[in-house]
Amino acid sequence: MSAQERMETLRSLDAQLAVRLEGLCRELTQTGEVHMQKMTSTLDEAAPKPGDLVYLRAKNLSVKLNGLEPVVFSAVDACTFLQLAQIYLAPTTAAAASFLDYIVGTFPFVVSHVRTRNQRPFYHATGDRSYHEFSEIVAEKSCTHSLITNISQDPLYGIADKLMFGGITEGSIVGATEGELQRDLIHFLFYHNNFRSIPWLAGKTPLQKLATFEGFANWRLFDPYTNAINTNGSDTGHRTD
Numbered sequence: 001m002s003a004q005e006r007m008e009t010l011r012s013l014d015a016q017l018a019v020r021l022e023g024l025c026r027e028l029t030q031t032g033e034v035h036m037q038k039m040t041s042t043l044d045e046a047a048p049k050p051g052d053l054v055y056l057r058a059k060n061l062s063v064k065l066n067g068l069e070p071v072v073f074s075a076v077d078a079c080t081f082l083q084l085a086q087i088y089l090a091p092t093t094a095a096a097a098s099f100l101d102y103i104v105g106t107f108p109f110v111v112s113h114v115r116t117r118n119q120r121p122f123y124h125a126t127g128d129r130s131y132h133e134f135s136e137i138v139a140e141k142s143c144t145h146s147l148i149t150n151i152s153q154d155p156l157y158g159i160a161d162k163l164m165f166g167g168i169t170e171g172s173i174v175g176a177t178e179g180e181l182q183r184d185l186i187h188f189l190f191y192h193n194n195f196r197s198i199p200w201l202a203g204k205t206p207l208q209k210l211a212t213f214e215g216f217a218n219w220r221l222f223d224p225y226t227n228a229i230n231t232n233g234s235d236t237g238h239r240t241d
Helices: 003-046 093-106 129-140 155-163 178-195 206-210
Strands: 054-060 071-077 083-088 113-117 144-148
Touching: 054 093, 054 155, 071 093, 083 093, 083 178, 093 129, 129 144, 178 206
Parallel strands: 054 113, 113 144
Antiparallel strands: 054 071, 071 083
16 A cells, blocks of 8 residues: 555544544533433422522531531522531531521522431431421421432432532632631632532523522622622612512
């Protein structure tokens, strides 16, 4: 085979490879779009409006504070992915009740249903009392409480878990003091709620998704930790229309 024939053969192989790669990329894109559409449909069915379903989680972080492992309680609204979190020293039922009070009073919509994994402080493996105790506390807030016994059967929890403080961001948490950890938490939530583009929200931020619902169209900022003012000159956390 001459040098020219070899070059033509190589060019032909390159062209065939390019076509195959293009086809593969097209198939992967289509598969991704179908998966995204399926997840979006699941979200719309499970939580058609804010507050219909809120995931709660208590997570021990890898950092130490005075010999103790701080616990971050997080809450993510399944409709908008708006998120709240607080730091506690222990994952107790009392801490869970305190956090529940906080999210019910701080989310800018009515929370009607909270869902947790079947673990402390929301459930005690050796008996039902702890579960009933927390469920009764939830019921006092005119909410319902459900347990996740199999994570694989609740794909939305997997999404919410990765978006929570201490999820995929845990490796970047380096705060050595309570003040530094609180600062990191505040900064994370401010970014997440106002500027983080969420694929399952078609690229919207949690605040942008919230703004699609009646009563929130003019909201420009959500920051419950400060007295920030939104662009319309109204206090954060209050309707501007």
